[in-house]
Amino acid sequence: MEMRKAFCNYMLSAMAEDERLCVLDADLGNADGTLPLRKVFPERAFDVGIAEQNMASIAAGLSSYGFIPFITSFACFASRRICDQVAISCAYARQNVKIVGTDPGITAELNGGTHMAVEDLGVLRSIPGMVLFEPSDETELIKAMPQIIERPGPVYIRLHRKEVKDLHGDDYAFELGRADVLRPGNDVSIFATGSVMVNNALSAAAALEQQGVSAEVINIHTVKPIDSAAVAASLAKTGAGVTCENHNVIGGLHSAVCEAAAAGCPAPLKAIGFQDVCGQVGSAKELAAVFGMTTEDIVGAALRAISRKGR
């Protein structure tokens, strides 16, 4: 199922049971798949027009009234465009606003560089108290939703809105803020976030196995607060790591993992992601090759990281 559809379906049932929940769009209700909510909940699901800043602050006002608003837009507008509104109206004011940013990084595809959020995690990660979550599949998204709703304060959901491969079963014991070890290994740690990079990381681990390299794949669905203990524990075992993010390698997952490693278990770390460059048009597959985010790129980075052990 498309992730946007999964989100909408979840909200359809949650909003029926919880009258605090609201969903606000800024003219991307169609793209973000939230239009069905307006038919069922016309008072609590509405469109403010093309005015993302207004949307973020209106949501803060609703939160002050006891509501739990979700605001949706493309990831670029849901972060850099409304940075000050998130920082002040939402985070500083400790409002319970949930932000859904869709089409992150290369998944913006033909919308191109202007719409390709490569800095959303970095922009929002530096705002005090923000929680950043990027699901790797539908199961993870749905299991996270009640925890996100019940956790006071602003949370950012970085959502690939199209259909993605399911990696988890119903027995997945998801916990916001706790890393998810998808594949144990001993020679190198591959930390990944989001469906695109987690899938590529798993493929890379399989390819590395063919070369006799045992790679541990850790899904960092919560980039902030990062599970520092899990990062350090894995690096203590493997001694080297790779970070994989569909985002600039500055400010997002790589930075967060480096911070955790520096404090807990310093080790050589290679970074897969946008190498401090802006996005461009193309299919996600083409762009993964352009920006060095393919399975092969991860394999190469893992081998380079391993070669630096102990130096």
Place this chain on the structure above:
Amino acid sequence: MKDLGQICREIRELTLGSIYSIGKGHVGGCMSIVEVLATLYFDEMNIDPTEPRKAGRDRLIVSKGHAGPAVYATLAARGYFPREELQTLNKVGTNLPSHCDMNKTTGIDMTTGSLGQGFSCAVGVAIGSKLAGDGAVIYTIIGDGESQEGQIWEAAMYAAHRKLDNLIAFTDCNRMQIDGMVDEVCSLGDLDAKWSAFGWHVQRIDGHDCAAIHEAIEKAKAEKGRPSMILLDTVKGKGVSFAIEAGVGCHSMNVSREQYESAMDELAR
């Protein structure tokens, strides 16, 4: 209608006293909204200082958040917290920071300070009240300089679109901003016509006349199907000669002992 003159005088004295206790502050924009604050908190708003977070209460969002000291003085005078607390203004660890903070100060309904945002928040609060069906009136105060922020007009458009007749806004038209006169920095043009064109019910009155403010609020409450804007013609630094003489410099200024004492004498007259 109560005689609010004495209350306005006390709010000015308390505001200036708290600013003097730290030696500097936003004197001008505090003094220009004293009459509207007094009218709201002592005459119009359905509030209970003993139950500051009571559901269904009327609310005030001071979007020009730098007027915090005047709001705090009003809240203290109204009984939300002891007047002595005003002496902690802007001291480390205080509950009374320069800009309004709902998580710190008893009686503050919204955190503001980044201009334009509070006005959007007020629109969200007004929608919240409509959803709750509690009949509250949501008041908000913006500055004329603040009206240069694009977010004000995003919110203005949407409030009219949603027919938020439970939203009553004031613009403190003191005609000054930090870098100069509003007309010299970036003129707002015909503000009355702009708000009318955005679909609001518009009134313009003397912002230092409590009776006129009361009357305008009553008219605004009677207006159905659209939000109301009450444009207040005000004087930045009103009632405090040294601030008025400082001109645009009174936005944020030092207050000496001599200035404080002469102003207190002036207010007592």
